[in-house]
Amino acid sequence: MVQRIEKIELSTNFPIGPVNVYLVFGEKLTLIDAGIQTEQAWNELIAGLRLFGLTVQDIEQIVLTHHHNDHMGLLQWILEKNPVPVYAHKDTETYLADEAYMKWSGEFFDRLFVEFGLTEEVAEKWAYRKRDRDVLAGLKIEKGLQEGDGIPGLPGWEVIETKGHSQDHISLYHAGEQIFICGDHVIDDIHVGIFLDAPLPGEQRAKPLIQYIANLKKCLKLPIKITYSGHGPDIYDISRFIHAQFERTEYRVQRVKNVLEKGNATGLDIVKKMYPERYKKGLITFVFEIISVLDLLMERNEIFAEKQNGVYVYSLI
Numbered sequence: 336m337v338q339r340i341e342k343i344e345l346s347t348n349f350p351i352g353p354v355n356v357y358l359v360f361g362e363k364l365t366l367i368d369a370g371i372q373t374e375q376a377w378n379e380l381i382a383g384l385r386l387f388g389l390t391v392q393d394i395e396q397i398v399l400t401h402h403h404n405d406h407m408g409l410l411q412w413i414l415e416k417n418p419v420p421v422y423a424h425k426d427t428e429t430y431l432a433d434e435a436y437m438k439w440s441g442e443f444f445d446r447l448f449v450e451f452g453l454t455e456e457v458a459e460k461w462a463y464r465k466r467d468r469d470v471l472a473g474l475k476i477e478k479g480l481q482e483g484d485g486i487p488g489l490p491g492w493e494v495i496e497t498k499g500h501s502q503d504h505i506s507l508y509h510a511g512e513q514i515f516i517c518g519d520h521v522i523d524d525i526h527v528g529i530f531l532d533a534p535l536p537g538e539q540r541a542k543p544l545i546q547y548i549a550n551l552k553k554c555l556k557l558p559i560k561i562t563y564s565g566h567g568p569d570i571y572d573i574s575r576f577i578h579a580q581f582e583r584t585e586y587r588v589q590r591v592k593n594v595l596e597k598g599n600a601t602g603l604d605i606v607k608k609m610y611p612e613r614y615k616k617g618l619i620t621f622v623f624e625i626i627s628v629l630d631l632l633m634e635r636n637e638i639f640a641e642k643q644n645g646v647y648v649y650s651l652i
């Protein structure tokens with residue numbers, strides 16, 4: 336059976352522009368992702384469904400690619416009108432709805448940001464933002480998904496874990512028709528951002544850029560004819576994107592090394608040297624980028640870190 340997939344674009348107030356949600360007309364009518372929680376996006380969703388002769392009541396299940404708020408924002412309003420099962424990565428419920436994890440996450444980032452070189456005050460301000468933004472108390476994920484799982488109501492589709500952009504990121508793959516629905520794992524012509532999530536209690540922090548590179552390589556091995564991304568146009572040649580992403584990553588790696596060639600530096604020093612003006616606006620995006628690049632350089636044995644007065648100072652080996 337040929338898979339019918341339709342895209343609906345929903346506005347966001349993020350620099351990346353609109354987010355794509357998808358309708359997959361499987362055994363069950365499935366909505367992939369759920370936009371941002373604004374009246375405008377809600378109206379666009381209703382209008383988009385109407386184009387296909389549908390309403391919110393016709394949606395039979397929802398799959399989330401990851402927990403970021405431009406991908407799950409309208410979930411609450413949809414479920415209020417039509418309480419359908421929601422499927423997502425097995426850890427998504429924790430990231431979205433577990434109060435104890437939110438508290439731990441704030442404490443974790445507070446510590447991490449101080450070690451990176453931020454002042455206590457700035458660290459605290461940024462560390463607790465995530466909790467305030469994302470908590471969705473009471474959300475129940477019907478079934479937590481992992482690599483290789485099938486998806487109820489969508490025969491022929493399987494879950495490909497694509498951690499890196501977030502720690503609960505999944506993509507959906509239809510091997511028969513070589514279709515890939517990939518959330519923010521790949522976005523045409525855009526350097527995909529790497530975000531950190533606090534580890535689950537008892538676990539070590541993941542090294543997201545290292546995971547991301549491994550998961551891009553995994554995708555290079557999948558036969559894929561068309562990729563439906565969480566943002567921007569459909570992608571017909573995913574390998575071209577993946578190689579471009581590798582190049583953009585190596586460019587950033589080299590820039591960090593260039594800073595360290597001039598002398599030892601804290602993470603924050605590196606951010607300021609690389610983005611002297613821009614860093615003030617989107618500080619945490621840059622902090623995450625540099626932490627993930629430093630992880631990669633540590634893994635490659637090109638740098639080492641020494642803690643001085645509670646802050647890590649990095650040097651080239």
Ligand SMILES: [Zn+2]
Nearest residue numbers: 401403500519
């Ligand atoms: Zn995202």
